[in-house]
Amino acid sequence: MQTINLGGVSVPRIGQGTWRMGEDAGHRQAEVRALREGVDLGMTLIDTAEMYAEGGAEEIVGEAIQGRRDEVYLVSKVYPHNASAKGVKAACERSLQRLGTETIDLYLLHWRGQYPLSETVAAFELLCEQGKILRWGVSNFDVADLQELDNPDCATNQVLYNPESRGIEYDLLAWQAQHGMALMAYCPIGQGGALLQDATLQRIADKHSATPAQVALAWVLRHPGLIAIPKAVNLDHLKQNAGADKLKLDGDDLAQIDAAYPPPTRKQSLEMV
Secondary structure, three states: OOEEEEOOEEEEOEOEEOOOOOOOHHHHHHHHHHHHHHHHOOOOEEEOOOOHHHHHHHHHHHHHOOOOHHHOEEEEEEOHHHOOHHHHHHHHHHHHHHHOOOOEEEEEEOOOOOOOHHHHHHHHHHHHHHOOEEEEEEEOOOHHHHHHHOOOOEEEEEEEOEOOEOHHHOOHHHHHHHOOOEEEEEOEOEOOOOHHHOHHHHHHHHHOOOOHHHHHHHHHOOOOOEEEOOOOOOHHHHHHHHHHHHOOOOHHHHHHHHHHOOOOOOOOOOOOO
16 A cells, blocks of 8 residues: 655555444444454545534544554544634544544644634644644645645645546645645545546546546545545445555546546635535
8 A cells, every 4th residue: 555654654545534424323333344444455544523423423433443543543623613722622532532542643623713723723732742632734725724824733634636626736736745745635536426427437447447436546646645535335445445556547547537527727716525
């Protein structure tokens, strides 16, 4: 599995997302099993958030990593309305309890809210001093937000990125690369399934004896500073995600994707889901 430096730690470039996990008790064991199998396949970075199922996803992750905490790089996120000095501390404590761990490897502000960035960052830094988190970062920040943040300790920015959503290529992607800040791509294979039915991706997949999902992941990973965090519960999908690490797209493949999903030619508002 390819790796990347994230906050001073080597992590796999393909991790596991958990959005929509924990919403249905009937799916709990399948979701726990999927995360464990993903770790077995080398996708040891697990991304979650207090927002996902209002803590339910963190509970799924906590069960999945029980007895395996040392194998996993754990990422979680705080709600903007909890991003005050006191709110961050309390939210982190709740997340730690749900996750069943003493430390979160990387703690992110989920998106900007009402509280000053300086207040949130000060709270993050206090959590670092206390050993509650090891590093901090942000999510859904555009270039102007990162410029206002202006803090070299920010380990990453997590944003939407896939062939259907390429707006970050206009400036954000290059800005983070220039500043040595890893970018985490959420929904890297889309979310509604339409991308995986695309004829162009299917044609490229057939050429490489791969799947459209693997093509989408390989497309995201063509940028060396990126980490992709697809979500999967099905074992075959997990294996496909892990296998995308070995797929290399050529110039013709990339040109076909550009033709089907043109890169941005002007600044766009940052997309979020």
